[in-house]
Amino acid sequence: MTTGVVAEKLSIRARTGAELLAPTSFEAPPGTITAITGPSGAGKTTLMRAVLGHIAAGTTVVSGSIEVCGHDIFGFDRAALQAFRREHLAYVGQDPGAALNPAMRIRSLLAEAAPRSTRAEHGAALERVGLPQRMLRSRPGELSGGEQRRVALASALVRGAGVLVVDEPLAGLHGQLRNEIADLLRSLAAEEKVAVLVSGHDTATLPRLADDVVCLGESGVALLRRSSAPAGPVVGDEVALRAEAISVRAGGRILLESVDLTVAAGESVALVGPSGAGKTTVARALAGLHIRATGRLEVNGRRLGLGDARRSRRDRRCIQLIPQNPLSTLNPKHTVLQTLSRPLRLSGTPTREVAGRAVTLLRQVELDAAMLHRYPDELSGGQRQRVAIARALAAAPEVLICDEITSALDAETATAIMGVIDRTRAERGISILVISHDMSVVAGHCHRMLVLADGRVVEAGSTAAVLARPTAPQTRALLA
Structure with a gap:
């Protein structure tokens, strides 16, 4: 027996x-x-x-x-x-x-x-x-x-x-x-x-x-x-996001120094590290929001400038950043429909189809169509985060950067939000960069992980391998 x-x-x-x-x-x-x-x-x-x-x-x-x-x-x-x-x-x-x-x-x-x-x-x-x-x-x-x-x-x-x-x-x-x-x-x-x-x-x-x-x-x-591999389709060999030697200096301080990372098509990669390590600086640099960033950035083989002003409309759409606090980026005077309409129109959706596409986006993030006419202050924290995800998807991105998107949510809501991200990745083949300090999010939803400390990558590998056998002292401290 x-x-x-x-x-x-x-x-x-x-x-x-x-x-x-x-x-x-x-x-x-x-x-x-x-x-x-x-x-x-x-x-x-x-x-x-x-x-x-x-x-x-x-x-x-x-x-x-x-x-x-x-x-x-x-x-x-x-x-x-x-x-x-x-x-x-x-x-x-x-x-x-x-x-x-x-x-x-x-x-x-x-x-x-x-x-x-x-x-x-x-x-x-x-x-x-x-x-x-x-x-x-x-x-x-x-x-x-x-x-x-x-x-x-x-x-x-x-x-x-x-x-x-x-x-x-x-x-x-x-x-x-x-x-x-x-x-x-x-x-x-x-x-x-x-x-x-x-x-x-x-x-x-x-x-x-x-x-x-x-x-x-x-x-x-x-x-x-x-081995804790996240659910979803087999990750492709093709590199969707390639960042090389990304560096940021401000006021004589080194915020990032020669950070390299790649994310394959349909892959989810975590960027973790202690507070002040430079995680959000990486996110902003990749999204074109940091004018002092230097290095090389490619998305599906296309070279992108590291400042938003250097990017075409198509290039600005291809990487979308979902912020930690959606309330700070959602216009309080705009309804959900108005919030989704602008990126839909910029991505080429005809005006007569915008409302229908907005409803489809809400369904994809598990919100009812009745939410279209609500304002941000009429939504819960989880609902606002779903609207932020829907807004990012409206731009038809190739890469999503999720910057601590579950940090302010309760455990059940956080699990549901990451489920939306997982399903989006699986259905659309989008590449995901997850920035988090929550090891449960990383373990359950990311194929690979990079550990950042003092603006440098100190450890990288498959999520299962890094969590099971951390080598860098900064990684061991995060897991303690």
């Missing part, structure tokens, strides 16, 4: 008809870690409970199946399911301390978890998770949160469980402890040949931890991503 977990088009609904989990398929083989991610309400908890054989009251499996260690987890009666879970499944909750009896010593807790285990096995299990054997005499209340988490993992080890389900294993942990727990889970999976499933929102660290990432979207549609 070493097949791990196999889900085939598993779909779960509430009795009211609401879809709690859309048809979802994935495999979690022994020796690997599979992460279940997605926004609130996407079905993470429903899926994790299903792996344990729990179907909440008022819900039903409408299609599909899930096998755990070669058995249909829904095929057991209650007694058989309890026996199966004791032998093959282990669960560690987000607050493992809450599941540890405060009156019992650790040795008694481990003995209760595996009645046939020996004291020597208990000590070995503690050492395996990085705890000294003397802690067998301790009670849960005498341990830190990180130590309690390790005890819960030791309990899974001493039972010899084939599948380990861990809810939010990295939540609430500081950088060093988060990395230690991630390393421990990775080691347990590889060396003990356990199939590990983890859930969580920390998409900056989860891709470093997991072999596979199952993303449950807002629509409920699940997709499997290898």
